[in-house]
């Protein structure tokens with residue numbers, strides 16, 4: 001479970017997070033939906049301990065990220081930018097490097113890497129260098145890295161960016177599988193269809209604040225609209241920065 005409580009963060013003159021509070025439950029996919037500049041990335045970076053909030057707390061399975069960053073990270077998988085893979089490494093080397101960073105012994109890391117390679121059906125590329133990989137191959141390698149240590153919580157920042165339809169569907173299936181296994185999945189997006197199709201709960205954000213939260217159906221009911229897209233525009237007051 002992931003909880004943020006009263007998070008504030010000012011970057012330069014911009015109030016990127018403004019008293020932001022919400023939680024994401026186990027066994028659910030929670031979407032952080034907001035227009036460009038809403039503060040989604042800032043929130044996720046704070047959760048992963050990459051940014052220090054000015055005030056408020058971020059906790060992962062009740063571990064305060066600021067007090068125990070290593071303990072919190074063990075419970076958290078971060079889906080990184082798939083374009084930032086180490087090109088000289090093979091997926092097997094890359095994934096097991098991160099498994100060891102999470103605190104596993106070399107032997108445990110080797111086994112965990114073999115398991116995740118089988119789970120994501122990466123066998124055909126697992127011993128090729130990442131250089132030249134397609135976007136889908138990169139996505140799967142990045143995701144394998146995020147889940148190799150079996151974290152109970154996974155956060156993903158705009159995971160479908162740059163993916164084609166097939167790979168978007170593949171990622172969707174993997175997220176649904178993680179949810180079915182009881183993981184807490186939190187992802188940010190400004191793509192309405194993706195959020196409507198996947199999320200049990202949606203946190204609507206703008207200007208660093210929570211504007212509304214609920215299931216896609218509840219948000220439609222709250223606003224008296226038929227689609228999440230119309231509900232979102234009603235809540236935010238504009239369709240700027242949103243993709244259908």
Ligand SMILES: Nc1ncnc2c1ncn2[C@@H]1O[C@H](COP(=O)(O)OP(=O)(O)OP(=O)(O)O)[C@@H](O)[C@H]1O
Pocket residue numbers: 011012014015016034035036037038039040041042043190
């Ligand atoms: N390093 C930085 N320097 C200056 N301003 C920043 C920095 N990081 C974030 N901001 C500002 O903080 C606000 C929130 O940015 P953030 O990247 O968290 O939004 P986002 O919701 O992830 O947007 P997007 O959908 O465009 O990725 C924006 O106004 C952004 O310009």
